[in-house]
Amino acid sequence: MIATNDAALIADRAFEADREGWLHPAQQALIHERGWLRMLAPRAAGGLEMALPDVVRLEESIARVDGSMGWTVTLCAGAGWFAGFLAPRLAREILATPDVCLAGSGAPTGVAEREGEGWRITGLWDYASGAPMATHFTFNAVLREHGAALLDAAGQPRIQAFVVPAALVEMVPRWRSIGLRATASHAYRVSGQWVHAEHGFAIDPSKAVEQGPLYRFPFMAFAFVTLAANVAGMAHHFVDLAEECIAHRRNRFSGQDEPLIEVPAVRALLDATRASLDAVRARFYARLDATWAQVAAGAPVSEDEAAQMQALAMAWVNASRRAVDALFPYCGLYAMREDAPINRVWRDFHTASQHALLVPHASTGQIATQPL
Known part of the structure; x- marks a missing residue:
């Protein structure tokens, strides 16, 4: 459960955050001070690796105070969970980022063209909750080689998840929903940026790098x-x-x-x-x-x-x-x-x-x- 003083701070700033369309600086500071965006990331990489039922109860209790705050914490902490599926070196590097925050979308609205030891990525994705404070973005992309989609065993285009630093991403500020305004769930674009293959990962318990129960x-x-x-x-x-x-x-x-x-x-x-x-x-x-x-x-x-x-x-x-x-x-x-x-x-x-x-x-x- 969320502490009483934390709940009061969130509630006190909720109206202003809703009006301004982004979490108040005091709310953002609280998120980082409590380590909420690291709570699903592996301990070996610098995360808290909390038990899932504890995380879910905490997320519920935050949402009972302010929906935008709860939603942003949940979506960004959930993206932090992906660190359990990354190469350990990359996961540690990401989690070592000051005020780390991963935001992203699961929609496969981008393409990744094979190039050398990595992929050149282009795409536009909607609805990245917490986008303004993201240090990294995650997304799904269709894999291609020589301009043709790579196919899986069923003959369907292969889709892979990626994580990239925010420096490679352009935010497209078009979140205009009537609710969850303070999540600032803007779209984002990647335009022909190259990343090493280790930035790709599979969200599959059988392919998890970390073996704690969270990743199974x-x-x-x-x-x-x-x-x-x-x-x-x-x-x-x-x-x-x-x-x-x-x-x-x-x-x-x-x-x-x-x-x-x-x-x-x-x-x-x-x-x-x-x-x-x-x-x-x-x-x-x-x-x-x-x-x-x-x-x-x-x-x-x-x-x-x-x-x-x-x-x-x-x-x-x-x-x-x-x-x-x-x-x-x-x-x-x-x-x-x-x-x-x-x-x-x-x-x-x-x-x-x-x-x-x-x-x-x-x-x-x-x-x-x-x-x-």
Whole structure:
């Protein structure tokens, strides 16, 4: 859980950060002082290598204070996790960077042309949360040689992940979302830059360089649980603020001019909403703790077990959607004020929940598995 004084600092600067479209300098300083962007990186490279359930609970608790702060920490710390899949020398070099921050995108919207002992990279990627403070960027690119795509065993274009220093990257400032404004999730471009082959890596437990349990945890399950905790954290924050709004409203159409929160149906809705969120949250963490213990003991996670973890993450996200949508109509016009905390949380929640991993597939209703 986040410390009380840290939560207060984040909350105090949240409005200003949202207005300015980037985390306040005090928030950025706190992120680096606490080492939050190193918490998933291997100890051997200079990271903290924290247990995943502890990281997820921390990320949830930050998101319950401010969505933009939680989202930025989660996405950039998640990119730091990739250090466990890099050549040890390169990982140490990256983690030794002052105020290191990795940002990036999983979309394969670039190409890497083989050239000598490395690759010449060109591409444009959207949505790199934390881009203004990134010291390095990660991305996926389609591999080519002599202008033709290299193919995998199934005859499909090969896609590889890369990490490059920010000096090779041009930020394209076009983040215009209504929510998560302070994540500054801008696009970025690489224009014909060459990098050594060691800057490429595979996100696969079987190819991890570090052998701690963090790097043997299935990637898709890892992505789902960290994102879901953020969305749910924002939803829990919204419910708290919604109850405050409802407590200050009057039910003037009942003939009794009673406090809205004392209307039995409204009180029951609030209680049921909290109970539903708490119940799925408990199931989520019970599964996460058990899966982590399994990996920490050296056992692999089967595809079915990973799917169960992802399904519980989506159950928490869906319960969060229901909670926010059910309570918002009772919050009044105050909740529509752009400077109201509940409005910011509502905007952040609906922006975060549009992440590609968290949107049900349009044709099948199943959870999507493509990266953003």
